[in-house]
Amino acid sequence: MGSNGDLDFLAGLTTEGVKPLSRVEWDLGREELQTLRALGLRYRKVHRVALDGTVVTHVVFSRDASLVDCYHNQFEGTTLVKTPEVIRSEGEFFGFPSCCVESFIATGESHVPNELSPQDQSLLYHWACPGCRLTPDLVPRYRALWSDQVLS
Template sequence: MAKYQSTIKDFEFYYLLELTRQKTKPLSRWEKPVDEKTLRWIRRQGFFADIIPRKTFSGNSVYETVFSKSGRFVSLYHNKFKNTLIRHDAAEQKLEGFLFGYPGCCVQNFIKHPYHENLLAKADQEILFHWACKSCRVTPQLLPYYKEAKK
């Protein structure tokens, strides 16, 4: 019997999986729909995973796929966000920042000053899933893990 392999062709999906596998990110979110077969495949790779239905301000439904090596993170995301409106308010951004492993200083800065100038090289900022703040001491320590996962 042939083994199923994910049909997702987007490198970023596998990059997120690897960052999560190596626990650089406690939880990751794929903001595109996946089918049940792909969800089962993610789980067979050793992840806890769930599809979370959300709503946009315009009333459209979106489906976020979240995965983690810890069922607690998936459960927390599920319980907090299932069937909720995507608001991007400060409270939501703080919780997401925590769950996705973003440095707290960067989350706080992003809430107040989105995409504010920082001191990272453009190539380094591009491999992150958060916007680093100018004075962050954590992000430079995370970069080697992101670079390793990107190989």
């Protein structure tokens, strides 16, 4: 089960167009899905298969229904594995800078030292690569939405 704080933050980032598509890695209830719809977001449940055979439900959402459908069509029923192709595809869907995605693939880990403060890095849903030129432009938008959420 996930956190409503995470859902609210992701929904805000997606509604504001900071992220083209977002995913929560747990099933959502009727009320949460109605909230996404009220925000103008389209959503679909995506069923994936864990390595132990367990079927897990993720929910993806976006302002763009075609992105939701494309993600669903690509990943529905697939095994949860992180190949370079899957990482690149998901990175593109979620709006991660491609340099950060390639750094993650090359190093095999997400905690490579970078220039962001720990507070700014903790707001993001990707790990900024060393010397990233794109992520610093995203941070103020994430920070503003986080502040709005905390204050409301």
